[in-house]
Amino acid sequence: MSSAVRAPGKLSKKTKSDIAWGYFFILPQLIGVLVFVLFPLVYVLVLSTLEWDGLGERTFVGLSNYVTEFNNPDFRLSLKNTFYYTLLTVPTSVVLALVVALALNKLRFKGFYRVIFFAPYVTSLVAAGVVWIWVYNPDFGLINTYLNLWFGIKGPQWLLDPNWVMPSIAIFSVWWGLGFNVVIFLAGLQGIPAVFREAAQIDGANKWQTFRHVTLPLLSPTTFFVLIISIIGSFQVFDQAFIMTLDGGPGNSAYTMVYYLRELAFVDFVFGRSAAVAVILFSLILAFTLLQFRMQRRWVHYG
């Protein structure tokens, strides 16, 4: 009897052996995922209900770590800053990347320009951040120098002014991450068959109408992907704040959620509270991603 018509539940010795070998071969990867992904994930959930200083006894405290954090002004500040950063970077980077991709799509040598725009993204974030610290220097930085030279404007204090710290980090992040989004959009644009645009033009559509009613809807799966990735990335922002500011910036104005949870764990030694913040961050990202997947039905077209 061939395996194709074998009754379910009755596997031949050969099939069983194949399955066993299959498991055997994925075992190293499986162990890796279990030990380095699933176990830490579950352990963070457990840790968030404990009081632990990293070395001593672990005490179960229920949900009190969550209560403490929700009442903590530093946590609320980090939450506010993270949302502010998301609001500043996500729409800007998505719209800007789309505009640049549309422009590049028309150009000759687009491969060359793609490399130019992608260059910051392959540069180490730390190295680029250090350079931008100098760009933002209020006295002799590139930006303030030219603001003064060209427009006679005295530029802001950038990283030294609590009100300008998050916008400064956001501008840098948009510059750094733009290339990635541009490349994704370019790939999306090149995947749209020319026949749709031609049909629209034959029907008398102008350029804007073609873009609005043909290109944009057909590009929507790419836009959706870029949006999801950008939002997740913006919620996890850490490196920029860590590199570009000292101890979280003036008045902790650069505290983001990941920055804050690191401080809790490795400065304050309150690992339980730090894990609670991590769980809250995880829940927020999950909620936003699920919400977007729900919303996508209204605006994403898979052709």
Place this chain on the structure above:
Amino acid sequence: MTEGNRLTRRDFLKLGGAGVAGASLLGLYGCGGGGSSGMQIDWASWANSGEATRFREYTDQFMQDHPELQVTFTPTPTYDDYHPKILTQLNGGTAPDVFYAGDIWVAQFIKNGTIKPLNDLMTGPDSAAKPGEFADGLWGPAKTDDGTIYGVAVDCNPTLLWFNKKVLQGAGINDDPTELYENGEWKWDVLQQMAEKVAAQGDTNGLMFENGNNWFWSWCRQNGGSPYDGDTCVANEDAKSVEAFQWMTDNVKSGAFTYAGNLPTGQTSDAQFNSNRAAFVQAGRWVLPVFKQNTSLEYDVVPFPTNTGNKMEPGWVATAYMVMNKKTESEKNAFEFLTNFTSAAGQEFRLETGGNAVPSVTEGADEVVTQGDDLEGDKYFLEIRGTGLVGYSELEVPGLVENMQDVFEKRLWLKSGDGDVQATLEETAAMANKGIKENRT
């Protein structure tokens, strides 16, 4: 079933061999248990590239002197990354036999029982540096109230004011702070006037003012204040401390002092000083190697000015400790390394070329500070070492100092702050006393 579909005996043995090898490897990791085997000593510290080179040279020298011992040194480039790494190793039972610990971390390691008391060893016959040889004020959190010693100061860094001669002259100031100090005329109002004059130039800063409790408490002491009474922060009640904070706040607001607590990497106080844009910085000897490389820089050091009748009041002495892992395989050998490393000879070896710290022992190694002609005010480092303090009980509480500094920054040093000194001190003192009390229980 064909032979190709099943595990042959040969295949099984091969895999079995791999399994045994894997298990052996895991076993090797597992048997770590803390520290290393008896004749092998592992030690670790944070260290920049220059320090790491010097520490490697010391390690080699130690092995030459102790051919029966094998010593491995593992540096971590940054202070911030170092302690989480040690913490992970302590949890995993793979921490080094002896290792550096910052002041706040010593208190944590004592609390968690992960490091050994050293009194018996330090007073024993194998000790190369007895407790009495170290400067009194340096034990800080490494010595508990009952006198138990858990860590030895590897060296220290008494803090002074570094002044930039060119910047002072550029502002028309010809008085030499060192001479003023020697004449007993180095007082708060003199520093303030100089800083105001320099800041008035527009493109130079008077005094670069750091955000650090140890600096604030030092300024309080220069005013004759006592910000702590035993384990209790009384900065809000002590009139001299309140007055000192008011003075600092006024100077930051007026611009005579430039708030440097939020300057990003590469643009910090020492960078401003190094580029002749600041007249005074508060620092230990750690800045010397950088300043020495700058041939266009003319500088020297002077103690903090006082606002009392005394020429000098207790300053802040920064230090780090070497501690011993409680789970070390060989206490004797680990201590042999620790005591030699911290002895006068060990400190002399480590510091004679770098010159970025001051010996923590009061005799036998001071030449590393006074030799050479780098600074006229070299001797002040030694004087401050003798009178200064490491810090107060707040150092024992993780995160407390940072949280207090955040409040000071928000309320007093930033332009947006309310500038209410008394209310700020009430808030921070309450924060300190609550944290210290909770940590003790």
